[in-house]
Amino acid sequence: MLSEKSLNLKNIYKNRIINIMLIIIMITIFCNYFVGCDTKNTNNTTTNEPIEEIKESQKVNNNTMKETIGEIKELQYGAFTEIAYASKDRVIFYGPIGLIVYDILNQEIYRAINLESINMNHIQGDEVTIFKVKDNGSQILMYNDSDHKNRYLYDIENDTLEKTDNKDFTDEYEGVKYFDNDYLKNHEDMVTASNYAYIDKSSICYLILPKEDEGTKGISHLQILILNKDTNKEEMYTVFS
Structure with missing residues (x-):
């Protein structure tokens, strides 16, 4: 009788130990699972943010100057x-592909940026891109007429392009005119x-191409013509020499 009681007590004790061990194992498994999930989420957060920043910076500068000119x-x-x-x-001109800054004094392309890559290349329509230039030709502000909040500022001297909150230049160049070929x-x-x-009251700047190039893709024969309307003196510069 006594031995049966002892045996029962041993079995009860043994079962309790087994149950406790099972509980400990289950707790350990759950802890590892939740800690592992948290680590994965933390790692994802850490790696995703820099990737988005890199993509954003690549949108601004994704071509070399030589490639853009080409x-x-x-x-x-x-x-x-x-x-x-x-x-x-200097003369600054733009189109659906990109923008070029031409150095008159040295007769060469000074800067070129890709406008397609930043969606600032609309020449017509409701989304037409607005270009505003400082009177001294050092900076260009650009934005689409359909989205005045998304603006870019290009600093020509530093060759930097960045998003900006600037609304206007206080000293904006206002010499651009339309549809007058009288000269x-x-x-x-x-x-x-x-x-x-207009460069000044007498000097006018035109972009000209041979008639056979009209309506065709490519501006390899593009020239800058500066005409003094008072003296009829002309200066011609080949952009892509």
Whole structure:
């Protein structure tokens, strides 16, 4: 009788130990599961954020200057290439592919940026891209007419392009005009862009192309014509030399 009681007590004790061990094992499994999930979430959060930042920066600068110039030269249409600024030192023009800053003094392309990559390349329609240039030609503000909040500022001297909250320039260049070819009688074999720009009261800047290039892809023969309307003196610069 006594031995039966002892045996029962041993069995009860043994079962309790087994139950306790099972509980400990289950707790350990649950702890590892939740800690593991938390670690995965933390790791995902850490890796995703920099990736998005890298993508954003690549949108701004995804082509070298040489590649951008090549794309503008071969793919842009002359009819959709317009002047944004002109002075005795430089001429700035743009189109559906990109924007070029031409150095008059050194007779070479000084800067070029891809406008397609930042969605600032609309020449017509409700979404037309607005280009505003500082009067000294050092900075360009650009935004689409359908979205005034999304703006970019291009600093020409520093060659930096960034998003901005700037609304306007206090000293904005206002020399761009449209549809006046009265002074181009000596160039009837050429076609011009839809606009032109005043450098000063006497000097006007045009973009011109051979007539056979009208409506065709590529502006490899594009020239800058600066005309003094008082003296009829002309200066011609080949953009893609």
